[in-house]
Amino acid sequence: DVEVQTNTPLAQESTTKFQDYTDNLGDKLSVSTDEQGRKTIKFNGSVYILEKDFESNTYSTSDNQYQLTETNKEITFVKKNYNMVLFKTKKNNQPSAS
Numbered sequence: 611d612v613e614v615q616t617n618t619p620l621a622q623e624s625t626t627k628f629q630d631y632t633d634n635l636g637d638k639l640s641v642s643t644d645e646q647g648r649k650t651i652k653f654n655g656s657v658y659i660l661e662k663d664f665e666s667n668t669y670s671t672s673d674n675q676y677q678l679t680e681t682n683k684e685i686t687f688v689k690k691n692y693n694m695v696l697f698k699t700k701k702n703n704q705p706s707a708s
Contacts, residue, residue, distance in 0.1 A: 626642045626644065626650065627642060628640040628641060628642045628650075628652065629641050629642070631685055631697075631699050631701070632699065633697055633698060633699040634699070637653075637654070637697055638653075639651065639652070639653045639685070639687060639697045639699075640652040640653070641678070641680075641685070647662050648660060648661055648662070648669075649662075649669045649678055651676075651678060651687060653687060653696065653697060654696075658671055658676050659671065659672075660676065660677075660678050667679070667681075670690070674690065675689060675690055675691055676688065676689055676690065676696075677690050681701075682701065683700060683701055684698065684699060684700050684701055685697075685698070685699060685701060686698045
């Protein structure tokens with residue numbers, strides 16, 4: 611079972627290219643960007659759709675519970691209401707496309 615955290619349907623997910631990242635604990639996070647600039651996150655068996663926050667350089671879910679911050683050097687996925695970092699890794703290693 612995959613839990614989807616969104617009100618937006620996943621259009622043509624099969625043709626979407628995901629970048630995979632692995633943290634130092636071995637957890638895997640997959641990220642893709644669609645034509646509308648939304649980020650799709652696959653993490654721990656769940657799928658999250660995040661919209662761009664134009665006031666900052668982040669993406670968050672429509673319910674504002676999850677946030678993705680991506681820089682040239684690292685990627686961080688946070689559950690905001692608990693201030694809990696779910697995933698964080700440096701981008702120095704080349705991510706693989708899946």
